[in-house]
Amino acid sequence: MSRRKQTRGSCVFCGREMAKSGLTRHLQSCEARAASQAEANQQRGRNQQIFHLQVVDAYSGSFWLHLEMKGSATLEELDGYLRAIWLECCGHLSAFTIPPYRFTQIFNDGFSIGDEKSMNVQVQKIFTPGMTIPYEYDFGTTSELVINVLDVREGKPHTKRPIFLMARNEMPQIPCMVCGEQATLICLDCLYEVDGPCELCDAHWETHEHDNEQYGGPMPLVNSPRTGMCGYAGPAEPPY
Numbered sequence: 001m002s003r004r005k006q007t008r009g010s011c012v013f014c015g016r017e018m019a020k021s022g023l024t025r026h027l028q029s030c031e032a033r034a035a036s037q038a039e040a041n042q043q044r045g046r047n048q049q050i051f052h053l054q055v056v057d058a059y060s061g062s063f064w065l066h067l068e069m070k071g072s073a074t075l076e077e078l079d080g081y082l083r084a085i086w087l088e089c090c091g092h093l094s095a096f097t098i099p100p101y102r103f104t105q106i107f108n109d110g111f112s113i114g115d116e117k118s119m120n121v122q123v124q125k126i127f128t129p130g131m132t133i134p135y136e137y138d139f140g141t142t143s144e145l146v147i148n149v150l151d152v153r154e155g156k157p158h159t160k161r162p163i164f165l166m167a168r169n170e171m172p173q174i175p176c177m178v179c180g181e182q183a184t185l186i187c188l189d190c191l192y193e194v195d196g197p198c199e200l201c202d203a204h205w206e207t208h209e210h211d212n213e214q215y216g217g218p219m220p221l222v223n224s225p226r227t228g229m230c231g232y233a234g235p236a237e238p239p240y
Helices: 020-029 031-040 075-087 188-194 202-206
Strands: 008-010 017-019 048-057 064-070 094-098 101-104 116-118 132-137 143-155 163-168
Touching (some): 008 020, 008 163, 017 020, 020 064, 020 163, 031 143, 064 075
Antiparallel strands (some): 008 017, 048 064, 064 163, 094 101, 094 132, 132 143
């Protein structure tokens, strides 16, 4: 799918809408976020490191997330979150690359194999602000993401869950290749056999010449960088 203009999203704390780059700056100074943090810090328990992550699809940058992640949470939990909100289709392997290691699924319960290590490691042991971490899901039809560790704070989290969603891109405006209205489906014959435009609205799917029987029908166009790849049909139901 082609590169597109910068997508927009809304801050979960104050509701303000802006583009990806603006939200990155906004979250650093959002008064509503600061108030929410102050409220969370009144809870019982020990303070911990909490990391601000920006996750972006490596191809177009149209799909992005701003997350807060507990330092005590693991790469395995981050992997599970990314699968649920964006990626999971057929149980493929995945990996985070943090030199000199590649953290992936290890079948012998935590033992390392060469430069590969288990994802069962707390992120506070390996994350530092300024890191850029490549991530891959599915080593055949690969979805590639980039995880930017933007900041870290000491305090208490907003939720009992390991990861909290602070902002997410809205569905990109992807026009139907026939009429230009918002597309809802992808013709897999056009995508894989013709290697051309493949996006269609519901109305023009009904009159489209390809039946897609070879690929099991059309694929839904959803707010995920995995759209159109392998057997992906959409995210899990929230909460993630």
